[in-house]
Amino acid sequence: MANRPMLEIAALEKRFGANTILKQIDLKVAEGELVFVIGPSGSGKSTMLRCCNRLEEPTSGDIILDGRNIMGGTSSDLARMRLQVGMVFQGFHLYPHMSVLKNVTLAQRKALKRSKVEADARAMDMLERVGLAHKADAYPAELSGGQQQRVAIARALALDPKVMLFDEPTSALDPELVGSVLKVMKDLKAKGMTMLVVSHEMAFARETADRVVFMDGGVIVEEGTPDEIFGSPKADRTRAFLSRVSG
Amino acid sequence: MDRFLETFFNPVVMAKYAPDVIAGMGVTLVIAAAVIVAGIALGLGLACLRAYRRKIPNFFIICYADIFRALPPLVLILILYFGFPSIGIRLSGSMVLFIVLSLTLAAFAEEIFWAGFSSVEKGQWEAGIATGLGFTRTLVYVALPQAVRLAMPPLVNRVLAITKMTALGSAIGVVEILSASTTAQSFSGSATPLTLSVIAYLAIFMPMVVFARWLENRTAWKKR
Numbered sequence: 457m458a459n460r461p462m463l464e465i466a467a468l469e470k471r472f473g474a475n476t477i478l479k480q481i482d483l484k485v486a487e488g489e490l491v492f493v494i495g496p497s498g499s500g501k502s503t504m505l506r507c508c509n510r511l512e513e514p515t516s517g518d519i520i521l522d523g524r525n526i527m528g529g530t531s532s533d534l535a536r537m538r539l540q541v542g543m544v545f546q547g548f549h550l551y552p553h554m555s556v557l558k559n560v561t562l563a564q565r566k567a568l569k570r571s572k573v574e575a576d577a578r579a580m581d582m583l584e585r586v587g588l589a590h591k592a593d594a595y596p597a598e599l600s601g602g603q604q605q606r607v608a609i610a611r612a613l614a615l616d617p618k619v620m621l622f623d624e625p626t627s628a629l630d631p632e633l634v635g636s637v638l639k640v641m642k643d644l645k646a647k648g649m650t651m652l653v654v655s656h657e658m659a660f661a662r663e664t665a666d667r668v669v670f671m672d673g674g675v676i677v678e679e680g681t682p683d684e685i686f687g688s689p690k691a692d693r694t695r696a697f698l699s700r701v702s703g
Numbered sequence: 704m705d706r707f708l709e710t711f712f713n714p715v716v717m718a719k720y721a722p723d724v725i726a727g728m729g730v731t732l733v734i735a736a737a738v739i740v741a742g743i744a745l746g747l748g749l750a751c752l753r754a755y756r757r758k759i760p761n762f763f764i765i766c767y768a769d770i771f772r773a774l775p776p777l778v779l780i781l782i783l784y785f786g787f788p789s790i791g792i793r794l795s796g797s798m799v800l801f802i803v804l805s806l807t808l809a810a811f812a813e814e815i816f817w818a819g820f821s822s823v824e825k826g827q828w829e830a831g832i833a834t835g836l837g838f839t840r841t842l843v844y845v846a847l848p849q850a851v852r853l854a855m856p857p858l859v860n861r862v863l864a865i866t867k868m869t870a871l872g873s874a875i876g877v878v879e880i881l882s883a884s885t886t887a888q889s890f891s892g893s894a895t896p897l898t899l900s901v902i903a904y905l906a907i908f909m910p911m912v913v914f915a916r917w918l919e920n921r922t923a924w925k926k927r
Contacts, residue, residue: 511829531837539835549826553848562844563834608830615834 459486461520462650463508463619468517470503470674477503479674481517485619490651492661492682495671496697501654504671505621508652509541510534522618539567542612546624548604550596550611556583557592560611568615575614582610586640602633606640613644620644622653658701662686670694716895720887724899727883732907734801734879735866741805742865743858746812750850753813754820754842764813771810777871779803784875796877800869808865815857819850859915863908880904 461484470478478500485491493501506512508519510526519526526537550559560579564570570578583589586606588599596604605625612620622641626634638660645651645664655661661668661682668685670678670693678691689695753764783799794802823846831841873882880903887896 509833511833535835535837537835538833541833543833545826545830547824547826549824549830551827551830551845551849553852563831563836566840566844567835567837611830611834 459488460523461485462487462489462522463652464518464520465504465508466518466520468504468507468519469515470500470507470512471515477674478507478514481674481676483669483676483679485650485652487650488648489666490645490653490664491667491669492665493652493654493669493671494656494658494661494685494697494701495677496700499671500674501671502623505623505652505654508619508621509538509543511543535567539563539615540618542609542615542617542620544605544608544612544620544622544625546627548596548601548608548628550604550607552596554595555592556588556594556596556599556607559596559607560614563611564614578614579610582614583607585613585643586610587636600633601629602636605629605637609637609640609644619650619652622651622655624655625653626655626657656701658686658698670697672697710894711898713893713895716887716891716893717899720884720891720896721899723883723887724880724896724903727878727880727900728903728907730797730872730877731869731879731903734797734804734869734872734877735907737801738804738808738866738869739862741801742808743812743862745805745809747816747851749809749813750816750820751842751847753817754846755838768810768813771807772814774807776803776807776865776868777874779806780871780875796872796875799875800872800877804865804868804871807868808862811861811865812858815854815861816850818857819852819854820846822853823849856915856919859911859918863911863915866911867904867908 463485465481465483468478468481469476481504483491483504493505495501503512507514510519514527517527521537521540524537526534529537551562554562557576557579560582561572561575564575564578565572580589580592583592586609588603588606588610591599591603591607596607599607625641626637629637634657638657641651641653641660642664653665665682667679668682669676670685670689670691672693678685678689678694685694686698689698749764749768753761780799780803783794783803784796787794827845827849828841831845832838836844869879870881872879873885876882880900884896884900887899888894
């Protein structure tokens with residue numbers, strides 16, 4: 457991975473009152489790279505991810521997206537930056553009062569100011585890509601969890617983001633629905649998307665990730681290729697965690 | 704039985720005073736409609752403003768909502784109608800009724816819409832903001848439609864309760880239904896005009912009650 461960094465987290469700190477959630481996090485994600493973050497719950501991995509588009513406001517440190525520091529700047533700079541960072545949530549968060557198509561076109565129309573024709577066409581392309589073009593007129597309540605999550609991915613992709621953030625995208629899904637979402641993510645990776653993924657899908661990480669980062673207690677304990685982390689972890693904490701999850 | 708019918712359903716009295724009561728219906732309807740539009744619009748506006756969670760505006764919004772929900776509208780009506788002329792502000796009875804009832808409805812509507820905003824999941828806001836919509840557009844396109852839908856049943860009930868209070872206009876000479884009926888009652892010495900007022904109120908409010916019931920039954924929100 458000699459590519460330039462697309463997303464760079466530098467000396468990131470996050471404190472809630474007296475609690476330090478993240479301590480001096482440094483992480484680079486190169487263009488087209490898939491970085492997988494694992495760690496026990498409470499390790500700060502979701503908070504770190506949410507700092508990347510400032511859904512969570514960092515206490516200090518820098519987030520650099522494609523060479524531009526997104527800390528500071530006006531609120532419209534922030535909104536413009538967020539258009540370039542796609543985010544997929546554990547709970548999908550589709551808009552229940554809108555059809556699938558409207559879910560995917562809303563931000564295209566209102567934030568990117570695309571025309572209806574353009575936004576609809578782009579939305580249908582993205583829905584096609586996640587295998588749900590035939591559900592364009594359905595409402596979220598009529599879809600399975602896996603389908604909702606794929607619509608959520610399409611909603612983020614439709615804005616042509618430079619980076620996609622995944623916050624435990626399959627944790628709320630029934631086991632038989634997980635595969636369909638992972639398949640979409642794998643396809644995204646193959647098409648060159650830069651991705652930062654927080655998840656417990658170890659098999660997927662082993663197969664797809666370029667790099668695996670292990671976090672615990674608000675710090676990055678260890679990082680390396682999937683083979684290094686899963687095959688011969690250096691830190692005791694990593695070994696302990698991996699033996700717990702592989703049970 | 705004859706005496707009962709004679710008292711409450713005297714056909715001669717009915718025929719004579721029906722036009723007055725019907726005219727009163729017109730007044731009630733116009734004031735009620737104006738109160739509904741102004742009260743809901745103001746209440747919704749305040750609830751949206753409150754969603755920005757700015758300390759100072761929210762302090763005033765909450766004070767306003769609490770005070771107007773606590774005070775009996777009749778007290779305010781009497782103050783505006785009988786007290787304000789002494790400080791040089793002279794308002795017609797209809798205007799006083801409109802202002803007080805609108806402000807009262809707005810106070811309740813603000814709280815109802817606010818409860819609606821509060822029940823919109825945090826993830827909905829995050830989804831909107833993460834897609835670059837910014838706070839205001841997320842408010843308008845994502846949170847508001849969901850909040851309004853949640854607010855509908857309690858709102859319709861409150862609208863009913865407040866618009867019925869147009870009858871308070873009879874205390875300050877607004878010739879709405881009740882006022883027209885009590886005047887007719889004094890002139891005729893018969894209780895029949897009051898029966899007319901009952902019919903008039905039912906004609907206006909029964910459809911609204913039925914509508915409210917229908918709304919309550921259909922708001923079971925389709926969740927995933």
